[in-house]
Amino acid sequence: MRQFDYLFEELPLVVIGEIEAALVTGEAMITYDRDGYWEIADIWFSGYRDGKPCSAAAPKVLYDMILERLTGHWRDKVQEAVSEQIETDRIIDEDDYADHRRERMKDDL
Numbered sequence: 001m002r003q004f005d006y007l008f009e010e011l012p013l014v015v016i017g018e019i020e021a022a023l024v025t026g027e028a029m030i031t032y033d034r035d036g037y038w039e040i041a042d043i044w045f046s047g048y049r050d051g052k053p054c055s056a057a058a059p060k061v062l063y064d065m066i067l068e069r070l071t072g073h074w075r076d077k078v079q080e081a082v083s084e085q086i087e088t089d090r091i092i093d094e095d096d097y098a099d100h101r102r103e104r105m106k107d108d109l
Contacts, residue, residue: 001031003041004085006070006078013065015073024062028070030082034089038082040067 006028012020026045032038043066070078 001033002085002089003029003031004081006030006081008066008070008074008077011066011069011074013062013069024066026066028066028078030078030085032082032085034086036079036082036086038078040070043067043070 007026008028009025010023011025013022013024014020024045026043028043029041030038031041043063045062045066
């Protein structure tokens with residue numbers, strides 16, 4: 001499976017009706033296959049410690065809350081990012097294949 005980091009900004013940990021609160025920013029490592037199946041391998045979030053920016057592996061409680069939001073409320077956003085990554089991979093793979101063929105043709109001459 002392939003992987004990429006998905007940046008999320010202002011992800012609400014609490015949603016009540018149309019009110020969103022406890023917004024967090026961070027990254028999720030997404031593993032995926034060519035068919036679009038994906039899962040979250042890890043999560044980091046941004047925060048502040050002593051006034052300095054830091055990125056920390058999410059504690060279990062926050063990890064679970066963020067995981068639930070990314071696979072629930074924000075599932076469509078993550079799926080769109082996965083689809084875009086698959087398309088990018090396809091283009092890169094085609095370019096790599098074309099480069100490989102050109103190199104083979106040069107070697108055959």
